[in-house]
Amino acid sequence: MEKAVVITGMTKQFSNGRGIQNIDLTIYQGEIVGILGPNGAGKTTLLKCLTGLTSPDRGKVELFAIDIQSNYKEAIGPVGALIGPAVAYEKMSPYKNLKMISRLYSGITDTDIDMVLQQTGLTPFKDEKISSFSMGMKQRFGIASALISKPRLIVLDEPTNGLDIDGLLLLRKTIQEISKHSGVTFVISSHHISELEKLCNRFCFLINGEVSVYEAGNEPLEDVYVRKVEVAVR
Ligand SMILES: Nc1ncnc2c1ncn2[C@@H]1O[C@H](COP(=O)(O)OP(=O)(O)OP(=O)(O)O)[C@@H](O)[C@H]1O
Secondary structure (H helix, E strand, O other): OEEEEEEEEEEEEEEOOOOOEEEEEEOOOOOOOEOOOOOOOHHHHHHHHHOOOOOOHHHHEEEOEEOOOHHHHHHHHEEEEEOOOOOOOOOHHHEEEEEHHHOOOHHHHHHHHHHHHHHHHHHOOOOOHHHHOOOOHHHHHHHHHHHOOOEEEEEHHHHHHOOHHHHHHHHHHHHHHHHHHHHOEEEEOOOOOOHHHHHEEEEEEEEOOEEEEEEEEOHHHHHHHHOOOOOOOO
């Protein structure tokens, strides 16, 4: 199976002594991997290093066998990401924002934009200014902008933040459909354990900056999580 992400010996330490240490992680094409861990465990740091938004102090990240440090543009080409608040021209509509993003890529049609708006439930609001959007609607736009380039790897940091029940169900359906029909790889961090449990086939626990991988099994994910956190604090 093709490797979508290979992280080797990755360390990023901040001046406060926190960060992530010596992470080794391989994610295969088509997997949906959930990243779990307590507040401050290093999930966002891991995802930022994975997408080149932060440089690790040590270690290596390869996306589809291309080294992100030495060949950033090529490595990041097939990646869509939502890390932190959605970036948008607030005075413009989601449609116009997506149209602008689509110009950076080849082969993205107006039909693709309409589809992404539908996948994120933004069709009824497609011509409204983003400045008038609620937090959850902005989050929906952020997800739409991560999907629009038809990436092979989609990295979502806490995508469920601010979403209502409808948004949550739609996000789950969209991820499952894209995964099933296009074999896209997803890496998703969230504190919503039950949501990740429904979506993911593998889980990456990040506790005290260190990583451990868990395959979906019969034991409830919440029990596995609590056990791992308890072991880590002993
Ligand atoms: N730019 C920075 N400067 C200093 N410390 C930082 C910086 N970014 C992150 N940290 C520290 O690194 C640790 C990991 O942060 P990170 O945001 O990756 O955690 P997280 O697991 O995503 O947390 P949460 O679940 O609360 O979002 C935290 O203790 C944070 O204080």
